[in-house]
Amino acid sequence: MDIAPARLLEVTRRLLRYAGSHADEAEVVSDHLVGANLAGHDSHGVGLLPFYVRSIGKGWLEPNTRAKLVRDEGALLSFDGGYGYGQAVAREAMLAALERCRDTGLVLMTLRDAHHIGRVGSYGEQSIAAGFVSIHFVNVIDHDPLVAPYGGRYARYGTNPICVAMPGGAESPPILLDMATSTYPLGKTRVAMNKGETLPDGIVLDPDGEPSNDPSVMFKQPGGALLPLGGELGGHKGYGLAFVFELLAGGLSGGGTIQPGTPRRGGIVNNMTTIVIDPARLVEQPWLEHELDALVRYSLDTPANAHGPVKLPGEPERTTAAARRDRIPIDPTTWSAILAAGEQVGLTQTEVAAVLEG
Ligand code: NAD
Numbered sequence: 001m002d003i004a005p006a007r008l009l010e011v012t013r014r015l016l017r018y019a020g021s022h023a024d025e026a027e028v029v030s031d032h033l034v035g036a037n038l039a040g041h042d043s044h045g046v047g048l049l050p051f052y053v054r055s056i057g058k059g060w061l062e063p064n065t066r067a068k069l070v071r072d073e074g075a076l077l078s079f080d081g082g083y084g085y086g087q088a089v090a091r092e093a094m095l096a097a098l099e100r101c102r103d104t105g106l107v108l109m110t111l112r113d114a115h116h117i118g119r120v121g122s123y124g125e126q127s128i129a130a131g132f133v134s135i136h137f138v139n140v141i142d143h144d145p146l147v148a149p150y151g152g153r154y155a156r157y158g159t160n161p162i163c164v165a166m167p168g169g170a171e172s173p174p175i176l177l178d179m180a181t182s183t184y185p186l187g188k189t190r191v192a193m194n195k196g197e198t199l200p201d202g203i204v205l206d207p208d209g210e211p212s213n214d215p216s217v218m219f220k221q222p223g224g225a226l227l228p229l230g231g232e233l234g235g236h237k238g239y240g241l242a243f244v245f246e247l248l249a250g251g252l253s254g255g256g257t258i259q260p261g262t263p264r265r266g267g268i269v270n271n272m273t274t275i276v277i278d279p280a281r282l283v284e285q286p287w288l289e290h291e292l293d294a295l296v297r298y299s300l301d302t303p304a305n306a307h308g309p310v311k312l313p314g315e316p317e318r319t320t321a322a323a324r325r326d327r328i329p330i331d332p333t334t335w336s337a338i339l340a341a342g343e344q345v346g347l348t349q350t351e352v353a354a355v356l357e358g
Pocket of ligand 1: 043116120183184310311316
């Protein structure tokens with residue numbers, strides 16, 4: 001089914017309110033989730049609501065938790081997310097880092113123990129809006145590992161994403177590279193399973209460590225493994241990035257890496273280490289914009305091959321957002337799960353239908 005973004009936002013807001021969030025938190029989290037759907041990342045959109053309701057029920061997610069500042073030393077800021085909605089505590093921690101960067105020109109901000117922070121690109125977008133460059137390293141703990149190391153059959157770490165964000169130039173849009181270090185994040189296998197689709201080669205291994213095209217292997221016990229990005233059986237570069245993000249995000253934040261001594265309750269906890277840079281403290285702004293514009297023109301000025309035309313990091317999301325401005329597609333399995341999660345917390349299907357009808 002297709003749903004108008006404003007209506008989907010209202011259903012999401014209500015569901016989150018019924019699940020215990022105050023109005024401001026419901027607003028922030030629903031904006032993030034529907035924003036992910038608009039960007040084409042359904043894996044990080046409203047389809048997560050059933051998981052969040054489950055996490056609240058289990059005590060793994062604490063609604064209405066604020067990011068707690070635990071270290072404040074000039075350009076160094078550390079936050080504890082207290083297992084609150086990652087979308088809310090990470091946004092709050094980013095606002096503090098951006099504010100500090102106006103004074104210091106450079107900030108290293110860590111956030112530990114946030115429940116799932118969702119689409120990391122949204123924090124890069126906060127930085128772009130402030131005119132700053134940002135780099136975000138993330139690891140994923142609190143549940144069994146999902147991604148096999150290069151050369152291994154079984155999962156040993158998370159989908160550990162990275163995001164690099166930079167404001168645009170006079171002619172160029174902002175640059176937003178935002179990606180998992182596995183070929184697919186887990187959510188994309190859930191979306192494929194819900195749509196009854198098979199996966200391309202090079203995405204998952206089955207529970208025996210053999211290549212598979214079945215997305216449901218990721219949701220069985222024992223489960224399969226996602227492959228690190230960069231090759232047919234996964235790549236050493238994706239593996240290497242994910243490995244060091246365990247240390248940068250899990251180690252430096254104090255939240256912990258996915259090694260088996262770190263508690264695994266079954267939820268999703270993210271740790272994030274973020275670097276925010278004020279580019280104007282390093283180089284002349286017009287010069288940097290000129291460099292970006294020239295680089296963009298040069299990159300795009302090549303004939304397309306079979307994967308072409310050449311696009312910029314962040315461009316597919318902008319194109320999808322424009323195409324989804326009026327209608328966001330939600331597959332029936334995902335929608336049924338959202339309705340069931342709503343009913344669990346007191347949002348009736350009659351109320352949802354009334355919102356959808358306006
Ligand atoms: P993806 O593979 O769809 O895109 C990755 C990046 O490549 C994006 O920056 C995109 O703009 C760019 N891109 C895509 N096609 C392109 C092309 N043709 N030319 C140039 N650039 C192109 O992203 P993904 O790896 O599937 O990740 C999806 C989302 O999942 C991200 O928002 C990520 O933050 C999120 N994620 C979150 C977690 C978490 O624990 N919170 C874990 C993993 C992933």
